Amino acid sequence: MTPLAVFLHTAMIISLGPLLAGWSRVAASGGGLPALMAPSRRISAGLRASGQPPLGHLAALALAIVAGLLIPLFSSDAVLGFLGDGFTALLLLTGLSARYLPIRASGVLAVAASLWALGTLSGSTDLAQALAFWEAGPASWLIFLGLALGTAPMICEVGAPPARHSRESGNPVAPVFTGVTGSESGSDDGMSPPASEGESAPGLNEALAAWTRSTLQLGWLALGMMAFPVTIPLTSWPTFAAALALFGIKLIVLGGLAAFVSARWPKLPLAELGFACSLLALALVKLGA
Amino acid sequence: MPAVVPTLVLAAGAGLALWSGWRSRKTPLPSGLSALWTSALAFALVFAGLGMDFRLHGMSDHAATAFAAALSLLAGHAAGLLLLRLSPGRPAASSFGLAMTLGLPPLGAFPGLWLGLQATQSSLLLLPAWTSLLHVAAALAALAGWVRAWQESGSLLEADSPPRTGAGARSLPIARGMLIALGVLAAFLPWIWVLPAQVLAASLTGELPVLLVALGMMLTPLIPGQASVIPFGILAIAMAVTSVLLLVLRLTRRQR
Numbered sequence: 001m002t003p004l005a006v007f008l009h010t011a012m013i014i015s016l017g018p019l020l021a022g023w024s025r026v027a028a029s030g031g032g033l034p035a036l037m038a039p040s041r042r043i044s045a046g047l048r049a050s051g052q053p054p055l056g057h058l059a060a061l062a063l064a065i066v067a068g069l070l071i072p073l074f075s076s077d078a079v080l081g082f083l084g085d086g087f088t089a090l091l092l093l094t095g096l097s098a099r100y101l102p103i104r105a106s107g108v109l110a111v112a113a114s115l116w117a118l119g120t121l122s123g124s125t126d127l128a129q130a131l132a133f134w135e136a137g138p139a140s141w142l143i144f145l146g147l148a149l150g151t152a153p154m155i156c157e158v159g160a161p162p163a164r165h166s167r168e169s170g171n172p173v174a175p176v177f178t179g180v181t182g183s184e185s186g187s188d189d190g191m192s193p194p195a196s197e198g199e200s201a202p203g204l205n206e207a208l209a210a211w212t213r214s215t216l217q218l219g220w221l222a223l224g225m226m227a228f229p230v231t232i233p234l235t236s237w238p239t240f241a242a243a244l245a246l247f248g249i250k251l252i253v254l255g256g257l258a259a260f261v262s263a264r265w266p267k268l269p270l271a272e273l274g275f276a277c278s279l280l281a282l283a284l285v286k287l288g289a
Numbered sequence: 290m291p292a293v294v295p296t297l298v299l300a301a302g303a304g305l306a307l308w309s310g311w312r313s314r315k316t317p318l319p320s321g322l323s324a325l326w327t328s329a330l331a332f333a334l335v336f337a338g339l340g341m342d343f344r345l346h347g348m349s350d351h352a353a354t355a356f357a358a359a360l361s362l363l364a365g366h367a368a369g370l371l372l373l374r375l376s377p378g379r380p381a382a383s384s385f386g387l388a389m390t391l392g393l394p395p396l397g398a399f400p401g402l403w404l405g406l407q408a409t410q411s412s413l414l415l416l417p418a419w420t421s422l423l424h425v426a427a428a429l430a431a432l433a434g435w436v437r438a439w440q441e442s443g444s445l446l447e448a449d450s451p452p453r454t455g456a457g458a459r460s461l462p463i464a465r466g467m468l469i470a471l472g473v474l475a476a477f478l479p480w481i482w483v484l485p486a487q488v489l490a491a492s493l494t495g496e497l498p499v500l501l502v503a504l505g506m507m508l509t510p511l512i513p514g515q516a517s518v519i520p521f522g523i524l525a526i527a528m529a530v531t532s533v534l535l536l537v538l539r540l541t542r543r544q545r
Contacts, residue, residue, distance in 0.1 A: 105436040120413045286418045
């Protein structure tokens with residue numbers, strides 16, 4: 001039963017990303033069912049594009065492995081297994097799309113430092129446990145800001161449409177990532193995805209970018225749910241409605257804030273700011289105690 | 290061991306990662322393979338430095354974990370790198386090799402990377418403030434190098450190397466097949482990378498008896514209701530070995 005449940009959970013995690021992207025599109029500009037299904041269609045079309053077998057095969061293989069056996073082997077606790085499964089799926093998608101997305105080293109470092117700070121704050125190496133013991137305070141806010149700003153450039157389409165011109169010739173070739181801070185030299189804003197496949201497979205590039213972005217949005221949603229928890233006993237319909245409303249408010253405030261900052265100040269080095277917040281949180285947790 | 294040695298090893302790892310990044314900035318299209326192995330070596334050095342510091346503070350078990358992380362990361366990474374080198378012009382195999390090399394979950398270098406990042410968290414929880422912050426700084430530098438190598442590695446899949454000829458060319462498909470089988474099997478059972486590294490690290494730090502007792506407990510389901518995973522692992526290995534043997538027999542019979 002557990003492997004089946006884990007498999008279904010993974011399938012849900014993977015499919016919810018595109019659906020969430022479609023839902024955002026419907027909420028923003030309407031369009032009904034076609035708009036809801038558009039990201040999923042684009043992803044499947046991109047993965048089926050001719051001349052692109054490796055990523056599709058690799059995705060199928062890795063998904064089968066993750067879904068089938070890895071998590072039950074690692075954890076006998078279903079809840080932890082599901083959490084780990086979700087995070088693994090997220091990492092998997094991020095990994096698959098690394099070439100096609102503006103992955104910045106600062107963003108990765110911000111997330112790593114934030115998670116280390118969170119573990120140190122809660123005294124546990126278990127992420128689920130650390131999130132369960134989340135308490136509001138200066139360090140918690142800094143950790144949250146670090147995660148939010150660090151991932152914002154990947155979640156929100158900053159600087160779109162992407163520029164695909166090399167510095168030297170202006171031809172539509174692969175931009176080159178430079179330096180450990182992850183700034184790219186191939187575009188003015190440094191945020192365009194590397195088009196190393198040239199213009200031959202824009203469908204796949206877009207599909208993978210949309211897939212990863214929407215799955216990261218799902219991860220953001222999960223973080224928003226878990227951060228700053230408020231316990232409401234679900235004893236009646238009004239308390240259930242209150243809990244649901246609180247969830248909605250958190251979703252709008254947290255998600256909207258990141259989108260607003262990215263849209264309002266597109267040149268702001270959000271990932272670097274997030275990294276700075278994470279380092280500050282780490283120093284505060286470790287040296288302030 | 291002098292107290293300055295771990296710091297030097299950590300600094301060497303961080304420096305190697307940063308140097309690799311700086312070199313990539315200087316030359317727009319550096320060798321993806323070189324970026325990959327440099328970043329893995331940097332990470333291994335950082336985890337080894339972490340282990341040395343744990344040992345200096347009398348925490349042999351954590352030291353063993355950090356050393357095992359370094360060794361298993363190198364093992365998984367090397368297997369992926371070898372597969373990548375053996376698969377020019379074979380997009381599926383080279384993609385799989387690259388995924389193993391980069392530690393795409395749950396492949397290749399991933400278990401070692403995960404163990405090492407956990408060891409960094411343990412350092413933050415257990416070691417003095419400045420020591421652990423130094424560990425975090427070194428791990429962040431290595432992580433930056435890793436991301437940089439990740440960004441560089443895309444060009445490897447597009448490299449169109451000429452096919453090999455001669456006697457070595459005949460053994461290539463078998464070697465490639467065995468590496469893919471090992472990679473897939475290790476994705477189901479990540480301890481294929483971790484266990485030999487753990488045994489080696491534990492014998493270095495004197496933790497081998499503790500490790501053997503822990504392994505013995507895993508072999509028998511002592512806790513009621515909790516199934517042991519080891520018998521399934523042994524079964525899977527036996528099945529995989531049998532299939533590889535059958536494949537080899539079939540290939541050789543066809544040649545005869």
